[in-house]
Amino acid sequence: MLYRTAGQFKTSYAADHALFPVRQDAWLLGFILLVAYVLFPLTASEFTLNALLVPVLIYALAALGLNILTGYAGQLSLGTGAFMGVGAYACFKLMTIFPGMNIAVAIALSGFFSAAVGVAFGLPSLRIKGFYLAIATLAAQFFLVWLFEKWAWLYNYNSSGAIQVPNVSMFGLTVAGPGAAPVVKYYFVLLTVTLVTWFAINITRGRIGRTWKAVRDMDIAAELVGINPMKAKLSAFAVSSYIVGISGALFVFLWRGAAEPNLFDIPLSFRVLFIAIIGGLGSILGNYLGAILIVALPVIIGSLPAALGLPLQSATIEHLNVMIVGATIILFLIVEPHGLARFWAIIREKLIMWPFPH
């Protein structure tokens, strides 16, 4: 009887439009937020914060951006990594050109650069569909990474070709760079991710979200009910790339601390795509579940042999790791092609029914 919906009646459409029409969902979210905002910062070790919590949040954000494009608007993109790079380099240049700029503002602005690049590379989507479009997004992937390498201005003519995050303070507190405390970075990322997620939920359930889904489900029919497919597709590219860009800026400034062009290469794009697909296309929650799995899995596999006392070399573990991730992806696709979010939906439905079978 954990999930009893009986007796919860809506008396207005506004109440029906609340984020959680079912009260138990709101409690669950409250509990998760409590854990994320209070319990983790109090109890998590530096390693947990750096190696698990912060990357989970950042990858989830990137996957959320991709999911808007692929899951909601139906446009497959293989160039997420490069768009994260655009956000990261834009943020880096903004911080160099305007040294006094608040980093939160710089990150928010950097998203506009990736959104603009995203729209430019999204233009072909008006004429090209399906896998052809996916390959077209690879054009962005390879071209942009090449540009990050060749355009020395982007990395301030640094001889190493890499960008390095300096110590950045906000209101007297070091939030980014080598001198920032992990818990401060964690809060910064958590706040950003919470806010963007809330925005994304709102957009996807409103008019614009419906136009995206309509184009995804049947683009010709969408046009015939008066939806302008160009606006729908390009707005999806813009919003998606904005979020991906912000996640890229967070990726470098709040987690990695430095970046070379090849960091944004195709493996990063694929990792984000895995998260979105294993989590569940067309779902917001799925991005978090997928990110937890993809980030945690290697950490767990990496620590298992030592825990079991197996004498494996670290290179061997690394290889096994890649194999297991690949096998896991295939396994998940076979067991539940709609992703982890669907798992949760099924469990939730069962809980609503429970303990009565019907």
Add this chain to the structure above:
Amino acid sequence: MNAHSGVEIIAAPDDGIAPGDKLMEVKNVSLRFGGVKAITDISFDVRKGEIRAIIGPNGAGKTSMLNVINGFYTPQEGTIVFRGVERRAMKPHHAVRQGIARTFQNVALFKGMSTLDNIMAGRSVHMNKNLFWQMLWHGPALREEIEHREKVEEIIDFLEIQHIRRTPVGRLPYGLQKRVELGRALAMEPSLLLLDEPMAGMNLEEKEDMSRFIVEVNQQRGTTIALIEHDMGVVMDLSDRVVVLDYGKKIADGVPDEVKSNQQVIDAYLGVAH
């Protein structure tokens, strides 16, 4: 009619055309795909407030005609005059904005979305709150959402589909999908509603329901309707005037009784050699 007299359906917008006057006129339209002629020199009109049927054997060019009317195909020759404005080429979403909505022969719903969302998608043309307000949800965007939700709920009540409001349409039986599709078209508040075989694949009971909806939409809202249908009984009962196509050409045009007794129509339908 009385069954739903309590339900106020959204009225068709005032398009400045008096009932009985020409709402739309098809003038000498010809359409070709490469060398294949789909439509040859067809002219007819649709008067405001009437139910106009377009009939003909398979491959007669009926669906192509609807596709021309709502801008999906551009005819090589001829023009369409809608609400006094002449045009040849336009994008389908512009046609919708001018007040032409339609349903499809093979249901073209958004399969991954719920009934409610499908019909709400039909309201897209009438909604305009920008990304910023959408993002915040509260305030103008929520007010707009609720205002349109109320209109959509009226349509849902009218079509008696309250129980499937939250169901993804991909899971609905065919007859209900057709009904949801009609709901989506009604949500656009069209002055001209095009229905492409609204009763195809339905059982008798479903056909009766659908006929009732069509008549009520026409009479209560004053929506002009042009429909394609194969069930002759339905066509002759429902429509005010009928245009008959065969091999892309118009062979008859008039009130049901005239058309029924037309020798060419009888030949075309009975398959007598030409």
Add this chain to the structure above:
Amino acid sequence: MEFLNSILIKPFADMVAAPDFLLQVLWEGLVAGVLYALIALGFVLIYKSSRIFNFAQGIMVVFAALTLVGLHERGVPALLAVPLTLLVMFLLALAIERVVLRPLVNQPDIILFMATIGITLFLVGLGEFIFGGENKVMITEQLGIPTGSFTFEPFGGFVSIEQKDLTAVIGSGLLVAALLVFLNKSKMGRAIRALGDDHQAALSVGISLSTIWVLVWFIAGVIALATGIVWGARAGVSFALEVIAYKALPVLMLGGLESVLGAIIGGLAIGILEKLFEIYWGQPLLGGNTETWFAFVFALIVLLFRPQGLFGEKIIERV
């Protein structure tokens, strides 16, 4: 003016001024193009017969080359290692059909596509686990491939053609010809082509889908081995080889996912054009290494003007 000159006139002036060098560049481009065409052909066969966009084609090249070299390192004679590697590729095709494709039949395209990325990761891990991650040298000489070079002196200049490249071009040409004969003449080949046009019709002919899938994945494996040998002879055997398989993707954009002829012509065109662009525009003007993206951007631009690709038929949309 200076800028226009450097992009519009000077490159062509350079070509005319040193025709022997131009010939050399064209030859290098052709060799690469033959390989792109070969890999694209593997993609097309799999796509035609199963609607799977096989991202694992690239890693199959690496895996095949690694297996060949790895077997030789463990003391298997080169000429025995080749059939053994083919056996491994066959078992791989069998395993993929059993473990991955069969349970995923009728899933949406994107799910199958993701599954091939899963296969890619698995093979990367497996390859590194068995053979180690370090670069290896292709056993070119042991396989009897000549390693010398021919030189010509046309236009009073100098052109050098490596014998292994020539072998590659001839070998690939023969492989493509054999494939075409197989597709057009054999019953199985015709079934594969019919599958591309109409699944139901093809199945009613009475050939099992699993058999066809195993077969096309095996053909893709054979192509992977051929590519792996040839490219490995030029650049060594490492996971970087995977990148050349990405080049087959813009070829597919140009030629169409289902067109055998498109894959061949598109592959040759892209191989030659990207080399020309790199030498005459990329290196002098853009800092070089443009081969990573040129093919993609070129295909993208072509598709903007011809969305159906070079060889696709114009699509009439219906509702």
